[in-house]
Amino acid sequence: MRLTVQSGQLLTPETVGIESAAYRISVDSIGPDFIMVTYHGVVMENPDRTIDMFAPRTGRCVIKVRHCMRLVTATTDAGTTVAVTVESVEQS
Secondary structure, three states, X not given: OOOOOOOOOXXXXXXXXXXXXXXXXXXXXXXXXXXXXXXXXXXXXXXXXXXXXXXXXXXXXEEEEOOEEEEEOOOOOOOOEEXXXXXXXXXX
C-alpha cells in the first residue's frame, strides 16, 4: 500500500484500512531525506530479520529515503509486520 503522509499523522490499522494487531506509528517530523516516527505496540526487527520478543514495544527512529524499516508485533503466532519505506520527500 502506498501512502502520502504529513507531519503529525497517525497510522493505525484503522487509519490504514488493513485489519491487524493493534499498533500506532506517528509521523513526528519530515526532513529533506528522512521521516522521524514514534511507534507503539510493535518491536523493530533485527537486521538479520529475527525478532526480539523482549525488545521495547515503543520507540522512535529515523527512516531515510529508500530504506525500509520493519516493525512487527511481538507475538509467537500470527503476528503483524509493518514495513515502511520512504520513497521520496516533498517539501512544501
